[in-house]
Amino acid sequence: MFLRKNTTLLTILLLSSLIISLATSISAQETVKVGVLHTLTGPNAPSGLHNVDGCLFAIDIINGEYPDLAIDLAQTAGLPNLNGAKIEPIVANSQGEPEFGAAEAERLITLSGVCAIQGAQLSGVTKTASIVAERYRTPFITACSTSPGLTERGFKYFFRTTPTDATFSENFMVFIKDLNKEKNANIKTIGYISANNEWGVGTGAAVVKAAERYGFSVVSNIKWPEGTADLDSEVLTLKRENPDILFAAILDADILLFTSTAKKLDYNPPVFAGFGGGFFTSIDRLAGDNEHYMTRDVFSLDLLDQIPLLNKVNQMYKESYNREFNGDSIRSFTAMMTLADAINRAGSTDKEAIRQALAETNIPADQLIVTWEGVKFDEKGQNMLGRGIVRQMLDGEYKTVWPFEVATAEIVFPMANWSEK
Amino acid sequence: MNLAVIFQAIINGISIGFVYSIVALGLTLIWGTMRIINFAHGDFLMMGMYATFWIFMLIKIDPLLSCLLIVMPVSFGAGLLYYRVILKHILKREVITQILATFGVGIILQSIAMFFWKPDYRIIRGNILSGTFRFVGISIGIPQFVTSIICIIAMLALFYFLNRTKTGLAIRATTLNKEAAALVGINIENIYYLVVGIGISLVGLAGNLLTNYYYVFPNVGMSFALFAYVIIVLGGLGSVKGALAGGLILGIVTSLTGAFLNPAFKYIAVFLVYLMVVVIKPEGLGGR
Numbered sequence: 001m002f003l004r005k006n007t008t009l010l011t012i013l014l015l016s017s018l019i020i021s022l023a024t025s026i027s028a029q030e031t032v033k034v035g036v037l038h039t040l041t042g043p044n045a046p047s048g049l050h051n052v053d054g055c056l057f058a059i060d061i062i063n064g065e066y067p068d069l070a071i072d073l074a075q076t077a078g079l080p081n082l083n084g085a086k087i088e089p090i091v092a093n094s095q096g097e098p099e100f101g102a103a104e105a106e107r108l109i110t111l112s113g114v115c116a117i118q119g120a121q122l123s124g125v126t127k128t129a130s131i132v133a134e135r136y137r138t139p140f141i142t143a144c145s146t147s148p149g150l151t152e153r154g155f156k157y158f159f160r161t162t163p164t165d166a167t168f169s170e171n172f173m174v175f176i177k178d179l180n181k182e183k184n185a186n187i188k189t190i191g192y193i194s195a196n197n198e199w200g201v202g203t204g205a206a207v208v209k210a211a212e213r214y215g216f217s218v219v220s221n222i223k224w225p226e227g228t229a230d231l232d233s234e235v236l237t238l239k240r241e242n243p244d245i246l247f248a249a250i251l252d253a254d255i256l257l258f259t260s261t262a263k264k265l266d267y268n269p270p271v272f273a274g275f276g277g278g279f280f281t282s283i284d285r286l287a288g289d290n291e292h293y294m295t296r297d298v299f300s301l302d303l304l305d306q307i308p309l310l311n312k313v314n315q316m317y318k319e320s321y322n323r324e325f326n327g328d329s330i331r332s333f334t335a336m337m338t339l340a341d342a343i344n345r346a347g348s349t350d351k352e353a354i355r356q357a358l359a360e361t362n363i364p365a366d367q368l369i370v371t372w373e374g375v376k377f378d379e380k381g382q383n384m385l386g387r388g389i390v391r392q393m394l395d396g397e398y399k400t401v402w403p404f405e406v407a408t409a410e411i412v413f414p415m416a417n418w419s420e421k
Numbered sequence: 422m423n424l425a426v427i428f429q430a431i432i433n434g435i436s437i438g439f440v441y442s443i444v445a446l447g448l449t450l451i452w453g454t455m456r457i458i459n460f461a462h463g464d465f466l467m468m469g470m471y472a473t474f475w476i477f478m479l480i481k482i483d484p485l486l487s488c489l490l491i492v493m494p495v496s497f498g499a500g501l502l503y504y505r506v507i508l509k510h511i512l513k514r515e516v517i518t519q520i521l522a523t524f525g526v527g528i529i530l531q532s533i534a535m536f537f538w539k540p541d542y543r544i545i546r547g548n549i550l551s552g553t554f555r556f557v558g559i560s561i562g563i564p565q566f567v568t569s570i571i572c573i574i575a576m577l578a579l580f581y582f583l584n585r586t587k588t589g590l591a592i593r594a595t596t597l598n599k600e601a602a603a604l605v606g607i608n609i610e611n612i613y614y615l616v617v618g619i620g621i622s623l624v625g626l627a628g629n630l631l632t633n634y635y636y637v638f639p640n641v642g643m644s645f646a647l648f649a650y651v652i653i654v655l656g657g658l659g660s661v662k663g664a665l666a667g668g669l670i671l672g673i674v675t676s677l678t679g680a681f682l683n684p685a686f687k688y689i690a691v692f693l694v695y696l697m698v699v700v701i702k703p704e705g706l707g708g709r
Contacts, residue, residue, distance in 0.1 A: 041535060041540050042540050042640065043540060043542070043638060043640065044540075045539070045540040045541070046540075046541060196685065222683075222684050222685075223684070223685050224684050224685065224687075225685070225687075225688055227640075227643065227644050228644070229437070229635075229644040229645060229648070230433070230437050230675075231684075232430070232433035232434075232437070232676055232679070232680075233430060233433070233675065233676050233677075233678070233679020233680040233684050233687055234679060234684040236426060236429060236430060236433070236679070236680045237679070237680060237684060239426075240423070240426060240680075252542050253542060253636065253638070256542060256544060256636050257635075257636070260634060263553070264553050264560055264562040264565070265429070265560045266553070266555065266560055282542070285542060285543075285544050285636075287546060
């Protein structure tokens with residue numbers, strides 16, 4: 001009776017409270033929820049944990065006040081255009097499986113109410129998780145998933161800061177050309193190995209394409225079933241086909257298995273160069289067997305002197321996390337800073353506004369701690385200004401060996417035989 | 422075609438085949454006697470590997486020494502416990518219950534490993550069995566070679582036990598007809614305890630040997646277990662000789678296919694062989 005008699009009054013009251021809450025939502029809101037989706041368990045957890053650390057560290061800087069740090073968002077606590085609202089990370093575990101990644105992305109969006117997601121490290125997981133994000137029109141930014149196909153899907157809400165394996169493949173071809181020219185390496189044939197996962201297959205295709213463009217012959221293109229128990233036949237095939245340079249997009253398990261098998265079968269590639277992954281995360285366990293291995297990277301600790309901002313931020317990271325940046329954590333840091341910059345420019349947690357702001361991103365090189373020319377996305381959501389370097393394991397430490405003009409150590413070619421290591 | 426490459430591929434296949442056989446042996450023994458497929462088998466392998474790893478890291482006992490003195494006896498004990506706590510209660514239950522129960526044990530073991538030791542890959546260094554020896558262009562890893570020898574010894578020992586000892590004959594009798602075995606005074610319950618103990622100790626042995634040259638992590642058992650299931654069907658459920666043959670066939674087929682066709686097809690070849698055997702001889706190579 002009361003409700004029927006007072007419907008108009010109630011409606012006015014409800015509408016007023018809605019309007020007031022909307023108007024004050026930003027000032028009342030203390031946090032901006034952002035999903036952080038990575039692999040926290042399973043064989044790829046080491047890389048996932050580095051990603052999470054880089055991300056959380058970026059959030060710490062954004063939420064804190066560091067006026068002596070030459071990063072815009074570090075000057076004040078929180079996001080200045082959102083009345084100092086702090087970023088609240090909601091960390092989720094994809095378990096390294098595409099279906100779990102998709103499920104967690106959905107949970108982050110629908111239950112946790114995140115306005116954007118940073119993830120998911122493994123290209124296979126990023127692929128499915130970003131499909132969910134696209135369906136829910138939620139911006140999804142990836143830091144480390146380098147499979148080129150991810151930005152070929154025509155998605156509006158998907159952005160990638162890291163150079164892709166297509167970029168790195170091009171970088172590697174130029175590297176070979178330089179090696180042939182400067183060091184008389186005479187490299188003509190290429191081999192490629194990986195597991196038959198999203199990353200491995202995508203990178204393989206990029207290597208083959210780049211090799212063709214630069215006039216190299218791909219004599220080995222070997223993929224094995226993920227989780228394989230042995231690589232004897234693969235290494236035997238490589239021994240037979242004997243490429244001048246062997247590229248690999250392999251993770252922890254496979255690099256350990258490949259190394260022990262190559263050692264056992266006395267297979268000595270003249271150059272063994274990777275696309276990150278296990279080349280970073282298995283350093284300790286390879287214990288000297290990886291001497292002279294090379295990998296593409298986006299940064300190197302031996303560049304600290306060349307980038308003062310990197311030096312300072314790396315020191316802070318080391319104090320908080322007891323280790324220095326690596327390729328995973330630094331890219332994750334950069335992606336989160338990029339996302340935060342977009343949210344700040346959007347001035348709200350409205351997903352479409354964030355998406356628009358991401359599309360308009362133009363972060364100059366001096367705001368970054370990586371050796372890129374900046375962050376600016378093309379119409380496919382790919383950062384056009386990223387680039388890679390080549391590092392080689394020398395005396396137990398990765399050192400920058402290419403481009404030669406920024407190299408901090410002399411490249412060793414060919415790789416020492418197993419008996420010499 | 423280079424003969425050295427062919428021989429290398431065959432030797433590689435044989436060495437990994439022996440490991441698969443030992444893993445499958447325990448599985449087929451349990452199935453043959455109790456008609457239960459142990460879906461936690463791979464996870465017991467994983468536990469055997471972790472046990473070997475931590476014994477090496479913490480008390481500096483090499484895997485070669487800890488194998489007979491520690492890992493196998495402890496695995497045997499774990500098998501007895503496994504039977505007592507789980508298998509005994511699902512013996513007469515429906516197949517689906519048995520599958521879920523053993524699968525559940527596997528999940529528990531994996532979760533324990535993940536909780537205590539995280540997903541990191543562990544590998545031992547400085548163990549006795551390391552290095553490679555080469556002759557006439559063929560490389561044989563010393564860990565793999567010794568592993569193969571130990572597997573052969575273990576299989577011969579098991580074969581002798583099952584065929585030449587009273588207890589072994591009692592196990593075989595139970596496998597053939599447990600009611601008749603009970604009628605002649607064989608204690609079936611004790612047989613079951615023994616079989617599970619032996620089965621798990623064999624997989625513990627496999628884990629110990631693998632740790633010499635393979636990395637340890639919580640999901641490591643899955644790959645080997647999958648092949649073990651294929652092998653016991655290929656070789657004949659309950660057949661010890663079949664498990665050996667199946668393991669070697671699987672190892673050699675994958676190795677030769679990978680070396681001469683395409684590594685991407687190596688497991689396709691295995692399953693093609695498996696399907697052929699199932700069609701031509703459904704009871705398996707060693708089955709009756």
